[in-house]
Amino acid sequence: MKNALKFLPLLLFLPLLASGQKRLNEVGAVYGAIRSMTPEAYKEAHDKYGIRWIEAWTGNLTGGTEEQYDAWIERFNNAMKGSGLKLWSVHLPFTRKAPNDLSDDRPEWREATFKNWIEILDRATRLGKFRVVVVHPSSEARISDEERPRRLENLREMLLRFIPLVKERYNAAVAVEDLPRGCLGNSSSDFEWLVANVPDIKICYDTNHLLGEESHAFAERFAPYIANIHVSDYDGVDERHWMPGRGIVEWPKVIDILMRSGYDGPFMYEVTPRNDPRGSVEYMRQTTDSLFTRYALYKKQRAGEK
Template sequence: MNVSTSLNVFDASVSRPEAVRRCAATGFASLDMNYWDFQKDVLRMSPQEEEAWARDIRASADAHGVRFTQMHGPVHGPCFAKLALDLGLDDYTKLVERSLRTAAILGVPWVVFHPTNVTGEEGEAYRDVLEFNVGFYRKFIPLLEATGVGIALENLTDRRHIRSYFSLPEELAELIDTLNHPLAGACWDTGHGHRQSVSQTAGIRTLGTRLKATHIQDNDGVSDQHILPYQGTINWTEVVQALRSVGYEGDFTYETHNSIRNLPDGIRDSGLRYAHDLGNYILSL
């Protein structure tokens, strides 16, 4: 495992090629591209403009000796019936396809997506939600096979009175097994699992060899805080030992922007160096 970070440690005022350069300069050889931070921008671009944008980012990665090992794809909102940015399902489908093509340009092997409820209404049946998600993500398999890019479906978090399906690792495993394709895997979000009161060992071992990506973040078990390890209450020795026990081959990828992006820019690079050192310490446990 390499310690990796999402580029969302920098807000949009810093160009993605410059964000790549600064992450590389602070020790990161592996990166995550947060596509969903730029959903509004992408929707204003032509496909040709998006391709040029992606190629500029890839050129920066190549020039600075880093590679993208994950990407966070577009996020659809609280449920499929209430999509972000007031998109219709067809428009969101096209955005997913665009993100996968951009991932291929960046050399990303796994793009993370959120499986979720359909209507968001109380009483929605799990089997109906499972069937809908299988049908939705299965439609991308021809594009996955054409590009070689995989999708990693992420465990969510459920703190509302209405069940948010796929917050439990058993549900996520069933979705991936039903898709039954080598380019469909899982992403384990440590913060979501902690907030869900799922032990890191149980979550990671349930997903087992399905696990292709990680979102490493800490919290207090109540809020989804996206902070660095040891700033919350997760047991990080447990996380690392569980990842090793299932033979996880991906990266230890931070989604900890609230510990870095909120710093004054003049000290942000120092925060990144600390984060890199901290990750390597955890991986030595």
């Protein structure tokens, strides 16, 4: 009886996954959410806490020496080996201390970013096969209304080269992430322009970044372009990267949009204990089950209203 009760939340929404989204209920995590990059911690994340996918941060594959890259890649691969975890995506760096901005007004900085990111991705192929490359449309910046069209055009010109190369060289999609504050990509209007002017663009939907509009409204608007998600909650004032349920995100609506759109990626958490005491792999599976149970009840209630 205990085992049956344990899987009751899962049983409630399994019929809802019959439409083909095979991975939506599979939990993923950014690698920083796992307590340490060791074989023991990675295997525990998979076997004990139900984590299936991982997004690798590639900041460790730039700004160093070949020996440092080799050492980090070896550590990552050793942790992954035999763990059961699979690599889903890689996240390119966005710090302003180095060339990491395809929208920058300096042509030489944009070209250096392009070169830097391809070198990083070449190194990242040694981590395994990744399906999605997550990029920020800009570094952290306060971009004014006056300069925003120019920065978007800079980004467009670079993505027209970057996206086809990533597809050809790595057989991966480029997913541009929505950002908060004054960054590029902080609103639906920026993404409306991008999807209209950049063929094959995909979106990494970060659920806690939209400060000027409702998170689920953004998802509804761009659902066909979403190739990756970063799951966390916030207060609408700033990004918080809290565990879902602590903030204002309307999760049944978000899940409903992803289900209807055919999104077929994992439920990728971008939370860490630094942001939330519960922001670790120990709580991700049970949180996901709770969210999908709420979604099943939401669907049942909506069906009853018709």
